[in-house]
Amino acid sequence: MDVVNLAELSGNIAVVGYGLAAIGPGIGVGLVVSKTIESIARQPELAGRLQVTMWLGIAFTEALALIGLATPFIFG
Amino acid sequence: MQTSSQKLFSKALRLNLLLSLAVGVLGSGLGVLFFGLPGVYSSLIGAGVSAIFGAMTIGSIRFGSKLGLNGFYALVLGGWLLKVLLFALLLGALQGATFISGPMFFFAVVGSVLGGLAIDSYVVLNAKIPVVEN
Numbered sequence: 001m002d003v004v005n006l007a008e009l010s011g012n013i014a015v016v017g018y019g020l021a022a023i024g025p026g027i028g029v030g031l032v033v034s035k036t037i038e039s040i041a042r043q044p045e046l047a048g049r050l051q052v053t054m055w056l057g058i059a060f061t062e063a064l065a066l067i068g069l070a071t072p073f074i075f076g
Numbered sequence: 077m078q079t080s081s082q083k084l085f086s087k088a089l090r091l092n093l094l095l096s097l098a099v100g101v102l103g104s105g106l107g108v109l110f111f112g113l114p115g116v117y118s119s120l121i122g123a124g125v126s127a128i129f130g131a132m133t134i135g136s137i138r139f140g141s142k143l144g145l146n147g148f149y150a151l152v153l154g155g156w157l158l159k160v161l162l163f164a165l166l167l168g169a170l171q172g173a174t175f176i177s178g179p180m181f182f183f184a185v186v187g188s189v190l191g192g193l194a195i196d197s198y199v200v201l202n203a204k205i206p207v208v209e210n
Contacts, residue, residue, distance in 0.1 A: 018164055022160060022164075025160075029156060033149060033152070033153060037145070037149065048080065048081040052084060052200055052205060053200075055133070055134070055196070055200075058133060058152070059192070059196045060193060062133065062160075063189045063190070065160055066163065066185060066189050067185070067186055069163055070181070070185045070186065071182070072171060073167070073170075073171070073178035073181050073182040074179050
């Protein structure tokens with residue numbers, strides 16, 4: 001039986017990897033920031049503490065993005 | 077006068093820059109052993125990139141806290157967007173470069189990022205921030 005190509009893709013698969021590396025942290029940072037805004041709106045006097053906690057949340061989330069974007073150097 | 081959270085961000089910024097310096101020096105030593113001169117360039121570029129991006133996050137929150145709520149989030153989220161875009165463009169430009177050793181660059185970036193997280197956690201856990209502050 002002959003093999004038939006039903007669809008053909010061209011381009012670099014790394015672009016899909018970039019999208020996957022960006023979408024998760026993007027949702028994560030959005031959630032962290034939205035909850036911080038909500039908390040500051042409820043208790044504005046806690047803004048300093050909440051910003052520090054938010055920074056830690058963003059740092060952990062963006063680490064995932066940076067590692068994800070650097071993976072082509074080791075797996076590419 | 078600096079608030080206690082601003083002092084904390086300044087401390088974290090200093091420690092993160094020191095960490096990147098250490099990763100750059102240590103990585104250069106390991107890089108020259110395993111990959112030759114490209115290993116040195118890779119570890120220096122990897123540590124430098126992580127230092128700049130870590131500093132952008134801390135700096136945006138540090139200086140954004142002086143602005144109003146809208147300005148704060150514009151600076152923090154705009155900085156994040158710009159940072160990820162710049163990082164992707166830089167990696168795209170570096171990918172075909174012959175003077176870069178891929179594994180060394182990856183380990184320098186990952187080492188700096190994970191070390192930075194450890195420093196951030198240490199600084200926050202040891203911080204004394206009053207519940208209410210003007």
